[in-house]
Amino acid sequence: MTGHDELRELLASVALGAATPEESDLVARHVAGCGDCRAELRGLRAAASGLALDVPQLEVPASVKASVMDVVRREAAAVAPPPVRAPGLRERLGALLPARAGLWPAVAAGLAAVVIGLAVWGGAFGGGGSVRTVPGVCTAAGVSCSAEVRGDDAVLRVTGLPALPAGRGYEVWLIRDGRDPVSAGFMAPGADGRLTAVAEGLDGVRALAVTPEALGNTSAPTSSPIVTVPLPAA
Amino acid sequence: MGTRRDTALDRLADEDLVARVATGDAGAFEVVYDRHARVAFSLAFRMLGDRAAAEDLVQDAFLSVWRGADRFSPALGSVRTWVLSIVHHRGIDRLRSSAAAARRELALQQEAHVGDPPERTEDRAIDGALAPSLHRGLDDLPDDQGKVVRLAYYGGFTHHEISEMLGLPLGTVKSRLRLGLERLRMSMGAREALS
Missing domain, CATH: 1.10.1740.10 (RNA polymerase sigma factor, region 2, helix turn helix motif)
Structure with a gap:
């Protein structure tokens, strides 16, 4: 077992990003229970971040901010997005969805208010209630997907997602009967291709779908989903 | 601005x-x-x-x-x-x-001041990692400590890679990283207050 002194010797390497992932995990577990090392690591991290000030300071192109804020504002607005007709898409998405009567009928007017929370998710559901794991349909090689559903909330888990070029990301869509897909926001998979997202308040949502999209697009999917997870009726 | x-x-x-x-x-x-x-x-x-x-x-x-x-x-x-x-x-x-082996080789070449001026991204990154700092802090460190800190923080190398690149025992690299960063923490103690 790795001892206190040995782990303490690793703190500087962790703060500088020079430790291996395994060593970083060991240190993370250690500092969770060791106040002295936690305080020392905090100080060393601050010193390491000071190295960022030790380089020539450059102006950031305005286009970078514009691009970031475009995504941020669109995702912030996704709480109550307007309905947008997407001719032809329902057929592409519908082919991958479970056959249900009434799925993809004519566009209904308006959208019921729904609260969508989408975030990087580090754990499982808190509190009580039964959780059902629902397998999904994945069309891309090496990709697997499922959702853990409890009531109107779901945790979407996707693995094996390929990296996308700059300017593109994975967009999660909410699929309802008779409605066009609604964007729930962009998600960035980890370096291992793993994406985990939380969607809350899914009453009436029949499926979650994921498509690769240009960042900023929130109007409608532009390709067939590579992930579709049907949600059980409440 | x-x-x-x-x-x-x-x-x-x-x-x-x-x-x-x-x-x-x-x-x-x-x-x-x-x-x-x-x-x-x-x-x-x-x-x-x-x-x-x-x-x-x-x-x-x-x-x-x-x-x-x-x-x-x-x-x-x-x-x-x-x-x-x-x-x-x-x-x-x-x-x-990027290719780890190529990065190590390039860093070693630049460490020895051998080779042509870098052109590729990873060349420039390593060059930047070893470049002198702008002002305070790093340049005040002893050379042996400053070098490993630069390679780690700006170059993204693990202490294992630095040990291999510089032909130093891993313990020596860890020790230099710790001593260097602790010295930086003392000399840049006010940095955190800037945030």
Whole structure:
């Protein structure tokens, strides 16, 4: 077992990003229970971040901010997005969805208010209630997907997602009967291709779908989903 | 730059802004961006040595800040430290995704002042990692400590790689990293207060 002194010797390497992932995990577990090392690591991290000030300071192109804020504002607005007709898409998405009567009928007017929370998710559901794991349909090689559903909330888990070029990301869509897909926001998979997202308040949502999209697009999917997870009726 | 209009958000502390960002407040996020994007971009450029790659990294990192603001913990450091650690870790991921063996070889060549001027991204990154610092801190360290700290922080090398590259025992590298960073912490003790 790795001892206190040995782990303490690793703190500087962790703060500088020079430790291996395994060593970083060991240190993370250690500092969770060791106040002295936690305080020392905090100080060393601050010193390491000071190295960022030790380089020539450059102006950031305005286009970078514009691009970031475009995504941020669109995702912030996704709480109550307007309905947008997407001719032809329902057929592409519908082919991958479970056959249900009434799925993809004519566009209904308006959208019921729904609260969508989408975030990087580090754990499982808190509190009580039964959780059902629902397998999904994945069309891309090496990709697997499922959702853990409890009531109107779901945790979407996707693995094996390929990296996308700059300017593109994975967009999660909410699929309802008779409605066009609604964007729930962009998600960035980890370096291992793993994406985990939380969607809350899914009453009436029949499926979650994921498509690769240009960042900023929130109007409608532009390709067939590579992930579709049907949600059980409440 | 940044002559931003004076709003109530501008007067909030970083920690309060991030708490608002976690609730989906795009305006609060914009203030966080304005405060920290410059140093984030400068770090990204120093690590990657390429403007386009640095711009992409900064976009990626700030979207991570936006989407992961609920994971910020003041107990672990300031907002600036948190933002820069995201930039740094993602920069390391990109550096390490390039050919590791080639990076090591190039770093060794540059360490020995051998070879032509670097042209490729990874060449420039290593060149940047070993370049003298702008002013305080690093240049005050003994050479042996400054070298390993530069290779680790700006070059994205693990202590194992540095040990191999420089032909030093791993324990020696760890010790130099610790001594160097502790000395930096003492000499840059006020840095955290800048955030």
